[in-house]
Amino acid sequence: MAGTKALLTLENFINGEFVPCNSYLDSYDPSTGDVYCRVPNSGKEEIEAAVEAARAAFPGWSARSPQERSQVLHRLADLLEQSLEELAQAESRDQGKTITLARTMDIPRSVQNFRFFASSILHHTSECTQMDHVGCLHYTMRAPVGIAGLISPWNLPLYLLTWKVAPAIAAGNTVIAKPSELTSVTAWMMCKLLERAGVPPGVVNIVFGTGPRVGEALVSHPEVPLISFTGSQPTAERITQLSAPHCKKLSLELGGKNPAIIFEDANLEECIPTTVKSSFANQGEICLCTSRIFVQKSIYSEFLEKFVEATRMWKVGIPSDPSASMGALISKAHLEKVRSYIKKARTEGARILCGEGVDTLSLPPRNQAGYFMLPTVITDIKDDSCCMKEEIFGPVTCVVPFDSEEEVIQRANSVKYGLAATVWSSNVGRIHRVAKKLQSGLVWTNCWLIRELNLPFGGMKSSGVGREGAKDSHEFFTEIKTITIKH
Numbered sequence: 001m002a003g004t005k006a007l008l009t010l011e012n013f014i015n016g017e018f019v020p021c022n023s024y025l026d027s028y029d030p031s032t033g034d035v036y037c038r039v040p041n042s043g044k045e046e047i048e049a050a051v052e053a054a055r056a057a058f059p060g061w062s063a064r065s066p067q068e069r070s071q072v073l074h075r076l077a078d079l080l081e082q083s084l085e086e087l088a089q090a091e092s093r094d095q096g097k098t099i100t101l102a103r104t105m106d107i108p109r110s111v112q113n114f115r116f117f118a119s120s121i122l123h124h125t126s127e128c129t130q131m132d133h134v135g136c137l138h139y140t141m142r143a144p145v146g147i148a149g150l151i152s153p154w155n156l157p158l159y160l161l162t163w164k165v166a167p168a169i170a171a172g173n174t175v176i177a178k179p180s181e182l183t184s185v186t187a188w189m190m191c192k193l194l195e196r197a198g199v200p201p202g203v204v205n206i207v208f209g210t211g212p213r214v215g216e217a218l219v220s221h222p223e224v225p226l227i228s229f230t231g232s233q234p235t236a237e238r239i240t241q242l243s244a245p246h247c248k249k250l251s252l253e254l255g256g257k258n259p260a261i262i263f264e265d266a267n268l269e270e271c272i273p274t275t276v277k278s279s280f281a282n283q284g285e286i287c288l289c290t291s292r293i294f295v296q297k298s299i300y301s302e303f304l305e306k307f308v309e310a311t312r313m314w315k316v317g318i319p320s321d322p323s324a325s326m327g328a329l330i331s332k333a334h335l336e337k338v339r340s341y342i343k344k345a346r347t348e349g350a351r352i353l354c355g356e357g358v359d360t361l362s363l364p365p366r367n368q369a370g371y372f373m374l375p376t377v378i379t380d381i382k383d384d385s386c387c388m389k390e391e392i393f394g395p396v397t398c399v400v401p402f403d404s405e406e407e408v409i410q411r412a413n414s415v416k417y418g419l420a421a422t423v424w425s426s427n428v429g430r431i432h433r434v435a436k437k438l439q440s441g442l443v444w445t446n447c448w449l450i451r452e453l454n455l456p457f458g459g460m461k462s463s464g465v466g467r468e469g470a471k472d473s474h475e476f477f478t479e480i481k482t483i484t485i486k487h
């Protein structure tokens with residue numbers, strides 16, 4: 001382990017200033033297993049300071065016009081874009097993802113999040129209705145809610161943090177954000193740009209530390225009336241319990257056990273590479289990743305052979321290798337958890353066709369203790385196996401055959417989650433029928449993860465509460481009022 005002096009040390013960002021903390025957590029480089037960074041281990045005291053700053057900043061920020069706030073968001077987007085390479089390098093090192101993904105997806109999308117909400121905030125209108133027979137005019141108006149608590153996970157650190165910060169401040173709220181303690185670096189780097197972008201002190205406060213300590217202090221604070229959370233279902237349950245006594249507004253974007261349904265008339269040339277990507281992108285650490293692949297029986301053998309061949313080409317490498325498709329998993333504990341699912345599948349009699357325990361992973365000596373594993377394909381597995389029911393959140397996918405449309409819809413819907421699905425077929429009628437019947441907040445047909453940020457994003461059942469997007473995020477981050485004028 002490196003000496004404390006060599007470690008990158010982060011500080012909280014409260015009221016426009018970097019503030020040291022009296023306690024720190026170690027943060028690991030997933031590609032080596034070495035501690036390389038110290039993250040503030042904040043608690044109630046830091047939340048109190050952040051609430052005070054956010055409360056003081058609210059009247060001024062919320063009184064600005066949408067145009068003025070929009071300009072600030074555009075400037076922040078420009079500054080992030082100018083730092084794209086530096087941010088991508090940092091994200092890749094902190095999270096374990098490939099530099100290529102950080103450069104082409106995470107950081108560009110973070111920039112886009114600010115540009116998108118800088119634009120969409122200018123285009124909201126409100127409703128108005130007449131009741132001439134009683135001489136009344138009714139209209140609605142929206143106002144920012146106040147101090148927004150934003151809690152984000154480790155898989156897409158800056159991407160998901162900015163997806164919350166941007167709509168919250170665009171609507172005139174002030175925010176206290178808590179990124180994952182496992183991936184705090186790019187949030188801290190963004191704080192360095194806020195003043196230059198023209199974000200007034202106290203509008204964006206970022207407090208680092210663990211969920212149970214600082215996360216719960218934020219969620220329980222009576223002056224924080226809304227919480228936007230992305231992460232796991234058990235944590236969402238805890239947040240819901242803590243928020244209930246205060247009747248807080250909640251937006252919960254949780255996990256998935258996402259099916260890919262592949263009919264015999266699918267274009268396999270497109271379907272196979274896209275389904276490899278949807279299963280293993282970002283090490284399978286995206287809530288939208290495919291983890292149950294249902295293939296119609298008549299093409300099952302052909303699909304399986306080609307899919308395994310394509311999976312073996314999905315190169316695992318050190319995150320800085322620009323030719324790698326997959327880097328390291330987030331942590332040792334997470335790697336062990338993912339591996340435990342594969343062990344369990346084996347004991348249940350499933351077959352592991354490639355990856356963990358079947359193929360050999362070769363890594364440079366410096367990375368032997370990193371949290372790497374090969375993309376793994378499981379078959380001959382029952383629908384009630386935990387690998388087919390629980391969110392693994394790693395590079396593991398199960399492939400099983402099906403006979404009919406009705407059967408596959410029922411099986412796809414048979415889990416507690418309902419976030420995202422893909423459907424592959426060249427029959428438009430079938431695509432419509434299946435998409436309509438799937439219990440899933442998002443259905444991509446003949447594609448995956450093509451995002452239209454205007455439209456609702458989120459899940460049903462245990463995959464969450466609420467939606468995010470232009471209109472949905474605006475509605476969440478504002479309170480609506482109906483006003484009646486008698487004339």
Ligand SMILES: NC(=O)C1=CN([C@@H]2O[C@H](COP(=O)(O)OP(=O)(O)OC[C@H]3O[C@@H](n4cnc5c(N)ncnc54)[C@H](O)[C@@H]3O)[C@@H](O)[C@H]2O)C=CC1
Nearest residue numbers: 152153179180210211212215216231232235254255287393
């Ligand atoms: N969007 C998604 O679907 C995600 C799902 N996961 C799932 O969750 C599993 C566990 O990953 P974790 O990092 O432990 O997820 P998590 O849900 O514990 O963490 C997400 C965020 O919530 C915070 N948090 C944790 N406990 C909290 C509490 N009691 N009060 C307030 N905030 C709290 C964390 O510090 C982090 O910022 C993963 O293996 C994966 O299955 C993880 C990340 C994202």
Ligand SMILES: N/C(=C\C=C\C(=O)O)C(=O)O
Nearest residue numbers: 155230253286287288451
């Ligand atoms: N929420 C997650 C992904 C969102 C992607 C998007 O907005 O495009 C997740 O993986 O947790």
